[in-house]
Amino acid sequence: MAGGIRLQGITKRYPLAEGEIRALDGLSLFFPKGSFTVVLGRSGSGKTTLLRLLAGLEEPTEGRILFSEDVRRGGRCGDGVGIVFQEPRLMPWLTVEDNVAFALKGRLEDAEIAARTTSILALLGMETFRSAYPDQLSGGMAQRVALGRTLAFDPEVILMDEPLGALDYFTRRRLQGEIAGLHRETGKTFLLVTHDVEEALALGDRVVVLEAGRVTDCFCIPFDRPRETGCPEFLPLRRRVLESIAGEQCLTGGH
Numbered sequence: 657m658a659g660g661i662r663l664q665g666i667t668k669r670y671p672l673a674e675g676e677i678r679a680l681d682g683l684s685l686f687f688p689k690g691s692f693t694v695v696l697g698r699s700g701s702g703k704t705t706l707l708r709l710l711a712g713l714e715e716p717t718e719g720r721i722l723f724s725e726d727v728r729r730g731g732r733c734g735d736g737v738g739i740v741f742q743e744p745r746l747m748p749w750l751t752v753e754d755n756v757a758f759a760l761k762g763r764l765e766d767a768e769i770a771a772r773t774t775s776i777l778a779l780l781g782m783e784t785f786r787s788a789y790p791d792q793l794s795g796g797m798a799q800r801v802a803l804g805r806t807l808a809f810d811p812e813v814i815l816m817d818e819p820l821g822a823l824d825y826f827t828r829r830r831l832q833g834e835i836a837g838l839h840r841e842t843g844k845t846f847l848l849v850t851h852d853v854e855e856a857l858a859l860g861d862r863v864v865v866l867e868a869g870r871v872t873d874c875f876c877i878p879f880d881r882p883r884e885t886g887c888p889e890f891l892p893l894r895r896r897v898l899e900s901i902a903g904e905q906c907l908t909g910g911h
């Protein structure tokens with residue numbers, strides 16, 4: 657198979673006391689190696705479930721997830737897939753540096769861990785905070801460290817679950833630029849889920865719309881990054897994406 661990840665007829669059901677929830681409902685998608693896909697959907701559409709399945713944290717009820725060999729075994733530590741959650745989930749008793757390095761301990765030589773950590777902190781502009789503790793960091797910095805911890809593994813695929821959702825507008829914009837830069841510099845496969853249309857337009861090569869566990873639309877975004885999504889050439893695309901996710905009635909006030 658071509659390099660990437662292929663989902664074939666993925667269904668994920670959760671049993672309830674009465675009946676069940678279909679979090680994902682017959683999803684078939686291909687994520688090419690090196691691409692940047694944004695999955696856009698409202699709350700409850702199945703975004704987190706999709707990432708958890710891709711990260712191997714849960715099994716699908718039906719269907720298959722196929723990784724091409726170069727993706728499955730990618731990365732310095734042999735971990736093909738890394739995930740960044742909405743909240744940073746840092747260890748409060750460890751410094752920034754040790755949070756980034758923690759999971760590498762015992763897997764790589766100490767000198768290599770130190771070198772990797774240093775270069776990742778530099779990449780994220782966090783060198784001066786290397787000895788700080790998580791409670792000394794702003795939300796944006798903490799999320800940079802969480803991204804650094806995932807990058808430390810050097811995974812081939814980076815999954816991000818609304819990673820900027822808790823941040824203020826300006827920090828979010830800045831980190832969007834940094835994520836676009838990381839994609840450009842690393843050439844890795846990025847998959848970010850969000851409910852934010854602007855974020856989807858700013859980042860994706862492709863925006864896949866998810867609704868009730870199904871793909872309802874897919875848009876190619878043919879602009880170089882970094883993007884100024886307020887530009888006139890974005891207007892028609894933004895309108896089409898908004899209509900797709902919100903429905904025409906939401907844009908016109910429900911009439």
Ligand SMILES: Nc1ncnc2c1ncn2[C@@H]1O[C@H](COP(=O)(O)OP(=O)(O)O)[C@@H](O)[C@H]1O
Pocket residue numbers: 670671677678679697698699700701702703704705706
């Ligand atoms: N562990 C679970 N048990 C039961 N229902 C779940 C579980 N995880 C998710 N769901 C349900 O599956 C649907 C999709 O959830 P989720 O993937 O978290 O959506 P999103 O991330 O888009 O908000 C929701 O209806 C949610 O309530």
Ligand SMILES: [Mg+2]
Pocket residue numbers: 703704705
């Ligand atoms: Mg979610």
